[in-house]
Amino acid sequence: MDPHPxxxxxxxxxxxxxxxxxxxxxxxxxxAAPIYDACTTLWSxxxxxxxxxxxxxxxxxxxxxxxxxxxxxxxxIVAARSGVRVTYVDRSPxxxxxxxKLAKRQAVSMDFVQADLMDWQPDVPFDxxxxxxxxxxxxxxxxxxxxxxxxxFLGDAGAMHVADFRPLVGSRLLRALQRLHHIxxxxxxxALTRNAMHPIYDHGLEMExxxxxxxxxxxxxxxxxxxxxxxxxQFERMRQMVDGSDLPPRSARIGRRKTS
Ligand SMILES: C[S@@+](CC[C@H](N)C(=O)[O-])C[C@H]1O[C@@H](n2cnc3c(N)ncnc32)[C@H](O)[C@@H]1O
Numbered sequence: 001m002d003p004h005p006x007x008x009x010x011x012x013x014x015x016x017x018x019x020x021x022x023x024x025x026x027x028x029x030x031x032a033a034p035i036y037d038a039c040t041t042l043w044s045x046x047x048x049x050x051x052x053x054x055x056x057x058x059x060x061x062x063x064x065x066x067x068x069x070x071x072x073x074x075x076x077i078v079a080a081r082s083g084v085r086v087t088y089v090d091r092s093p094x095x096x097x098x099x100x101k102l103a104k105r106q107a108v109s110m111d112f113v114q115a116d117l118m119d120w121q122p123d124v125p126f127d128x129x130x131x132x133x134x135x136x137x138x139x140x141x142x143x144x145x146x147x148x149x150x151x152x153f154l155g156d157a158g159a160m161h162v163a164d165f166r167p168l169v170g171s172r173l174l175r176a177l178q179r180l181h182h183i184x185x186x187x188x189x190x191a192l193t194r195n196a197m198h199p200i201y202d203h204g205l206e207m208e209x210x211x212x213x214x215x216x217x218x219x220x221x222x223x224x225x226x227x228x229x230x231x232x233x234q235f236e237r238m239r240q241m242v243d244g245s246d247l248p249p250r251s252a253r254i255g256r257r258k259t260s
Contacts, residue, residue: 028193033094037072040133043185045223047230049074050260051163052132054218054232058159059084063127068117068150069134073099076130077108086110087126089117117146125155132163135203137189139196144206151212159236160212166219166231167202178229181222203233211238219259228259 029036040048052075059065061083067076070088072095080086080103088110090096096114103110113120129150135143151160165182168175182200189195204214212235219228 027092027094029092030094032189032192033072033092033098036095037074039188040185044230045221045225047220047222047228047260048133048163050220051218051230051232052130053078054220054258054260055079055128055130055132055161055163055234056082056084058216058234059128064124065128065130066122066126066150066153068129068131069137070099071095071132073102075132076110077103077106079130080108080110081106084128087113087122089113089115089120091116118149122153126153126158127155128159128161129154130161132161135162136164136186136198136201137193137195139198140201142196143198143201147203147206148210151210156237159215159234160207161232161234162203162207163230163232164203165200166229167200167204169227169229174227181229204231207233207235212236213238217257221259 027033044051056075056079059079059082062085064085064087065076065079067073067079067086067088070076070090073088076086076088076099088096088099090099091114093114096112100112103112131147131150135147138146154160166178168178170178179200183197186195186197190197204217207214214233215236216232216234218232220230220232221228222230
């Protein structure tokens with residue numbers, strides 16, 4: 001039985017019931033799916049896990065969250081266990097199989113959708129859209145198209161959560177090391193899954209230009225060392241006052257900036 005009263009969304013085009021409808025007709029994550037979380041945990045010294053985990057404390061029980069490109073599903077499962085109504089969407093059958101198995105083992109219910117997010121459309125708006133280490137699989141134009149599409153799935157007061165590599169920080173030497181830390185897994189993923197090669201995205205800068213305020217920023221250190229090369233952003237829309245001037249979202253006044 002569907003655990004949630006709301007339907008999990010529909011494909012927007014007649015061809016959308018095909019699973020792989022924008023890429024090559026194979027599961028690009030077939031080989032990467034079983035090892036993805038273990039590899040990223042090791043490479044990031046658990047920073048990737050913390051970059052996903054910290055978002056959940058800002059999601060109220062009963063709120064609706066979309067996990068876009070949810071991968072092995074661990075963060076989505078923790079969110080669902082804390083009472084969030086989760087819709088998990090991923091286009092890889094191998095990833096979905098793993099996520100379903102984990103959710104079943106933990107007796108957690110959430111909606112699973114196997115679809116390409118460029119073709120899928122939810123039936124009702126979400127309170128949270130979560131894009132964890134997802135936008136960085138795309139080249140810049142596709143990343144922007146996907147990001148804009150995902151943010152259009154939110155209600156007016158909704159929050160967009162993004163976890164990714166942190167924009168370059170520190171001395172020239174540190175920046176060079178940070179670039180290397182980014183390019184090595186990106187190249188590995190490009191070979192295995194045909195992800196795009198690109199510089200580190202500055203989601204904060206881009207989202208602010210689009211009228212979104214970063215209400216929370218958290219940086220995550222590798223094995224507890226260094227300046228923190230992984231970042232989690234929570235964005236909310238600027239609100240318009242009656243006189244037409246911009247008012248930051250209420251939670252922006254909390255101004256939280258943390259390192260874990
Ligand atoms: C790099 S993994 C990130 C997984 C997970 N979000 C995490 O935090 O580790 C990217 C995921 O996005 C999925 N994906 C890539 N392109 C997609 C698309 N167009 N629509 C839906 N899922 C997609 C892949 O199958 C993969 O599971």
